[in-house]
Amino acid sequence: MTTEFTAETIYDLPAADLVQEDRVAGRMYTDPALFDEEQSKIFESTWVWVAHESELPKAGSFKSTFVGKHPVIITKDRKGNINTLINRCRHRGASVCEKPKGEVNGFTCPYHAWSYALDGKLRGIPYPDGYEGVMEKSEMSLKKLRTESYGGMIFATYKDDIESLEDFLGDVKPWIDLFFKQGAGYPVKVLGKHRFKFNGNWKIQLENTTDGYHFPIVHRSWMASVDEETANMMEFMTDEKCITHDLGNGHSVMQMVPAHSDLDKVDPDEPLQARFNHVVAELREQGVDEAQIRRLILAMHGTGFNLNLFPNVSMSISFLRVLRPLNVGQTEIEHVALGPDGPENITGPVNRERLRIHEHFQGPFGFGTPDDSEGWDRVQRGSQASPEMPIMVNRGMAREVTSEEGWTTSHVTDETGLRAAYRQWKKMMSDD
Structure with a gap:
């Protein structure tokens, strides 16, 4: 049963009551106390994506990032293990690393030079005689988070007692496998990334990835800027084959180009886009066989779907979009460009073209990201007017069906993915 939120009661309602099946309260975007509660009950209580394995190619490789509001370092140690370490010296709390990525032998705090190994163990203290009989060095390692990976995607969690990553991903796993087929037989690697901030709540972006309803409206300028074949794709x-699935645990997938969901099963008669003729010519000059050329070119745009993983990462057609909540009204977004990791004479021309495609839509001067960001900003500004007024997520409720896999499914323009995310939010924010 749907109840109305009121200005008199909206701040008295517990968090879980702010989500109903067809709507959520605008307070969810604007309440600082609620934001703080989310950091504890969601970002510190579930699996959060932190890195792709290609970002840690060898022992000593590291990447700095965040789990919710907490700075962390992802490392590959000498045994090949991946570690997620809290970026906080055990002595007086200073960060031990300020670089975004690199290769090191360990980490040394700049304040008092306590030094740590790649797995977080405390290995050195200047003038250690002052600690004799006071402290055991073995007990002062950097705090380490539980870390697991699937399909090259690395996740970390503060909770040692929650389900395994594979159980958390559940029915998402085969979609991750499909997503990385865009390597065209090669592993996939990170080509580059850029970050930006928008003035809005993190959930506004979370909603966006499997919201097909906005695409032709918000991205009219992009549609007008590309060739006819890409626009038609x-x-x-109005295509009934284009659908969205609720995959459980807040995850969802939106199939915009179903024929390209599995790149190994694309129609063999589908022509290659003429816009890539120059790449085809360069690959032929390198002696690449025609079957491999076709595979590489068909994967140029990535896969035909957006995969949304609750709470912080989406695998969006050909790139990763990572969100980081900064405060109740500001979010940082990182766009991560991807491409095949193979011989330079083969993957070099392909990856240069993939970067140009990425820049054209996702880049800071692209046609997609600025338009999306404007929409997100406007939602935040509007929601401040009356936080009791609902945000509607009811599109397509009456035409949802259950797929043969058991997934709640509806049209690609319906809000099935949004409802999936908010059901998980409600579950995690419930006091019990």
Whole structure:
């Protein structure tokens, strides 16, 4: 049963009551206390994506990032293990690393030079005689988070007693496998990334990835800027084959180009886009066989779907989009470009073209990201007007069906993915 939120009661309601099946309260975007509660009950209580394995190619490789509001370092140690370490010296709390990535033998605090190994163990203290009989060095390692990976995607969690990563991902796993087929037989690697901030709550972006309803409206300028073949590929608004699935645990997938969901099963008669003729010519000059050329070119745009993983990462057609909540009204987004990791004479021309495609839509001067960001900013500004007024997520409720896999499914323009995310939010924010 749907109840109305009121200005008199909206701040008296517990968090879980702010989510109903067809709507959520605008307070969810604007309440600082609620934001703090989310950091504890969601970002410190579930699996959070932190890195792709290609970012840690060898022993000593590291990447700095965040789990919720907490700075962490992802490392590959000498045994090949991946570690997620809290970026906080055990002595007086200073950060031990300020670089975004690199290769090191360990980490040394700049304040008092306590030094740590790649697995976080405390290995050195200047003038250690002052600690004799006071402290055991073995008990002062950097705090380490539980870390697991699937399909090259690395996740960390503060909770040692929650389900395994594979159980948390559940029905998402085969979609991750499909997503990385865009390597065209090669592993996939990170080509580059850029970060930006928008003035809005993190959930506004979480909603966006499997919201097909906005695409032809917000991205009109992008549609007008590309060739006809690419524009036609994204004409999914009235195609009944284009659908969204609720995959459980807040995850969802939106199939915009179903024929490219599995790149190994693309119609063998589908022509290659003429816009890539120059790449085809360069690959032929390198002696690449025609079957491999076709595979590489068909994967140029990535896969035909957006995969949303609750709470912080989406695998969006050909790139990763990572969100980091900064405060109740500001979010940082990182766009991560991907491409095949193979011989330079083969993957070099392909990856240069993939970067140009990425820049054209996702880049800071692209046609997609600025338009999305404007929409997100406007939602935040509007929601401040009356935080009791609902945000509607009811599109397509009456036409949802259950797929043969058991997934709640509806049209690609319906809000099935949004409802999936908010059901998980409600579950995690419940006091019990």
